[in-house]
Amino acid sequence: MASIQSPHHRKRGALHPLALAAATLCALASGAGHAQEEPARITISGRASAAQAVGVSGFGDVPLWRLPISATVIRTDQLADAAITGLGDLTRLDAGATDAYNAPGYWNQLAVRGFTLDNRFNYRRDGLPINAETVIGLDNKQALELLKGASGLQAGTSAPGGLLNLTVKRPKVAQRSAMLGWQQDGTLGAAIDIGDRAGAQGELGWRINASASRLDPSTHNAQGHRWLWAAAGDLRLSGGTLIEAELELSRQSQPSTPGFSLLGDRLPSADSIDPRLNLNRQPWSLPVVMDGRIGSVRISQPLSADVQLVAHGMRQRLDSDDRIAFPFGCSAAEDYSRYCADGSFDLYDFRSENERRTSDAFDLSLQGRAATGSLQHQFNLGLLFTRYATRLGRQAYNWVGVGSIYQDEALDPDPSLTDDSTNRRERTVELHLQDSLTLSDTLTAWAGLRHSRLHRESRYTHPDDPRPTAYAQSLSTPWLGLSRQLGTGSSAYLSWGQGMESEVVPNRARYANAGQALPALKSRQLEAGYKSSSRSLDWRVAAFDIRRPVWSDLLAATGVPVDGCSSSAPCRRAADGAARHQGLEAEAEWRSGPWALRGSAMALHARREGSADSQANGKQPTNVPALSLKAQAAWQVPALPALALLGFITHEGRRQVLPKEQIATPGWTRIDLGARYSQRLGAGTSLVWRAGVDNLANRRAWKEAPFQYGHAYLYPLAPRTFHASAHLNF
Template sequence: MTKPVLFCSLSLLCALAATAAEPVQQVTVTGRIIGSPLQVGGFGDVPLAQSPFAASLITASQLADAGARGISDLTRLDAAISDAYNAEGYWQSLTVRGFVIDNRFNYRRDGLPINAEAVIPLGNKQGVELLKGTTGIQAGTSAPGGLVNLVVKRPTRNLRTAGIEWREHGSVGGAVDISQRFGTDEAFGLRVNASAEHLDPQVRSAKGERHLLALAGDWRVSPDTLIEAEVENSRQSQPSVPGFSLLGSTLPDARSIDPRINLNNQSWSLPVVFKANTGSLRLQQRLNDDWRITAQAMAQRLVNDDRVAFPFGCSAADVYDRYCSDGSFDLYDFRSENEHRDSDAVDLALHGALRTGGVSHQLSAGVLFTRFQSRFQRQAYNWAGVGTIDGNTQVPAAPELTDENTNRDERSTELYLRDAIELSPQWSVWAGLRHTRLARESVRTDGSRATSYDQQFTTPWLAVAHRITPKTLVYASWGQGIESAVVPNRSYYTNAGEALPALKSRQVELGLKHDGENIDASAALFDIDRPQVAEESCSTEAPCTGHIDGSARHRGAEAMLSWHSGPWQVHGTGMWLDAKRRGAQDASVNGLRPTNVAARTLRLQVEHDLGALPGLHLLGSVVHEGDRMVLPDNSLRIPAWTRLDLLARYEHTLGGTQLTWRVGVDNATNQRAWKEAPYQYGHAYLFPMAPRTLRVALQAAI
């Protein structure tokens, strides 16, 4: 394994890339976060506390305290977010409000759409925004649940941070974050983020490495004109870690399974490699005191080598959604190399304010052009032999490229209009409309199974807000979201390759927000109804017709409370969720819960500033998840679990250098549990909670 080059030249002590935050923004769990604006909401610089939608803003400092290394670690900080097939070494997925958000359509980077079928680095991100619920006015197509927006770090004055982090078993990483303004009147700015890490997690046979290099610059051409550009290069190489599964009809006891076992432990196992280059250019031009225009373009280029010894099913018992009762399973040699995913986006917008009579308007109007193209090679997906859950059985490789892959092309044009209307100091109306035209094509790599279709649709959103007091807001909103689907082009579908009607989700939300001096709080009731595509077992002998079959209805309540007084800070979020299938032709399906979705979730962080030693902060974090269904028929479930994480953070100055030490213990009680139970690829998987893990980091800022 090649050692990261940065280790040889790194002379400053720093934290993991995600911890490279500006020292002036050392916010952890204070109530001020709710007062910050939310870029992805689309209504400009209106603070989150005054916006009629549910959202959260997670800062780089919060990510650092949580030891976050990827987007799956957001699950530690917001009860509305949970895991959705998050395997070590692979790209990460999230469930929001009980819906798995789409890695192709539900992620944004500084407001522009990106493909998240990649490892997303956090080292050059200032924060992560999460907009919850249907997002029809923010995205042309997206799964209900929410949008994730990554906010890129931009140049600032005289910033110098660097450091190092170690975590059990033997992962070591370093990063630098340097920013400077220069030129006449400091018209030019440049920021550099660089990091490298040797990966050696507690799970066995999963060593790897990753690096990041990101540059961001700007030019203040005049007081009215700002040009910004940035580029990011990242690479990760690491074997992935497949999940366990049911053993016949038995749910194995998580306490009897060693969470360090890697079932992808063959002599021929190769790492999954994720390479990404992303860049953007943005122009902001003020026309007068009330109006401005923005033009932003982004390009993303992903190249993946997806390779794994993949456990799937039990042919010995003729069942393919679980492992055999004796702990064996069929093992497949899967290889899909040189996968290219290219995304481009251009957004042109006009923002301004005007008054009509006694009513004021904050308007935004624009157009977003997007293009996506994926190009794959033939792939291997070959039976290689029989493996066992102890991870020790070796089978021969079967790398022949015997299977076709699927290439895709997508184009869309989205016109949008948003208006925040202030009727009086107490009442406001918020409205949005988005019209989308899209064209999608797919074809197998051998030219077979070609499909293509065009669709257009309009998605509205409306909210009414009332300010009870200057610090307290209540609101009601209604909106739609759109997904687009096509029937698989297989011979056993009577309507193979046909586009289904646009899947239109609907959400109603009632909310309350309070932005106080010592207490911030919010609560939301939501009801989301999403059309469901029929999930049937079709074959040549028993053909079927692809169609919409009822819906998934998710109703729930979210609450957030942040309180700080003297040396104490407390931040908690909770969600209650009633997620059920309804309206299906098969009445036995109605009323069932979706797999891998907890009905109760809780996140609680408590911080205490130890007065006896100024600068020392003790933090405790509790994550609780209710039980989750393992199988679609709800016949098996994994139990609820609770995890305790501990952290000590010490900040002090030495010789003009600000030092921040972090010593954390994740899963402090060494809890053994099934963390999640995703039902994916028609198979039930079980992922164990990581064992107790120690991490130590030091950040230096000049």
């Protein structure tokens, strides 16, 4: 988004037992002719194996069941079973993650434990920070690691919900695969993944991923295209030195889809709205274009049998053209928080072209094991240097007339560059230390500290009124944990940690403290949990309590919170209570014979407290469901072992639409079905067919209700959608 004033915002009941039964059914794939059948491997989308390590945790190769944190690891082959091609659809697989402004055709936003992840600070790629203000391709990703809760130890400044880390595919022996896919209405995609190792000892490895898609979704006026090309290589030298390098280029061009809204004081029925309708449908509507280039080099050098030095650097450049015919507010009623009661809205021609975002990161760390007396340590000590810059230009944000959700009316465009943006620069140095201390055979203490020294500055693009700001801060985010192993594969834990966010008051005349740096927002989390892992059953439960301070605009004269202020009635941005999110998460996976079942649930009590505005206290935040349930099932057909039938259930409770008024969208349940059929075509060659249908019952509902920049939005569930793919390994 070009600036906070930019109008283009980003986005896309209880379960009944019969719904769970229905989820185990699916449409059968066609027969395989005379090819040999290969037993289907049963996988569950979203499963985090308890034996897996979670690299983003920073504690090395410790298995997940031992770590005093909550996390989920999702492999991209599991995403294929669920026909997931973008980060926004991860909300189908884990109850802790929900939608937070997922507009089709734009970059994705996620909320974890009710807090929206910051696309600038809450995303990682092989552990290094990246900017996620772009479409992120998954074709060259091996797994997605979702860390839940306060992430100050892993990220320094970040929103308190968690972190999403993308791990890149690396070279392996004789990797050759190709994929063709189709999705209703006419989306077609192809991808290839090839690689191998060479040399007498396999010391040189390479891997190439490439994909291209024609985008033609069920949403009207949303055709586009997308491609990705990526290469990864490594070199193993004498002395254990490992050099890894990778490069990724990507592009997506597609018109985005704005949200619906309240109609006056009324929540429109989702049954009355066509979910395929795109309000960005003017003859002059242009696609959002996002180009990405990113590359990294990592060198690992063993210093002894137990310690290694790792140097890891990355550079990312994003270029984008952000354009939309944007519906916003109702000037006829002088209410810009919603559309007019008759379905009309003000329409703006928004264009912010030639946006550029660059990110650089370099981490130098010492990792390994050591002993002090009878105590065993597993540690990670390092320095992280990051640099971030946003370069924008003047933008168009011009009123062009009145549109309607009920009928098309062609309006004249106005691409005049009449609005300004804000350019930003940031430099950060972070010292991080993590240590797990084995106190006994069953008791482990965990500790960590990240100290961040940051310098941020901004400058308005108006040549005569730059309104510059600049400030520096030093922030420390400690973390502590204690875990006890209670048996083979089970542990109980308690952890406490902090998170940090930093901001400056906008340098505008309407603020009495304009341009001043605010004290860092220091969030705190307390979590207690239990994990158990066995051959047939993995399960965990965690209770958490997160408190995050809130800054509000308060009238300078009275200290009363206001929704807006002006130079004649200036306000101060200051501390105003906190957001308190308390919840219980549970996850279980059971495997027996031909069956594999997985379910996750989150009950969340999220409220505002301590605000000077009594109407805000005790209110459920907007767009945050109090209950979220996700379930997946796989059944390998005994009579046809090559065939696996798949089912997915997503249920979310109601969401508040406005911060203070009691208007809420009803809860909803969606059922998706699929099938996977595996064939062995010859020695070393196999073919995997997948087919499925999303939103089987063609359910109409408001999927999410984000409230951003003073405006309420509504996004519908996508209609029933069929998809199919073929994956060849050769």
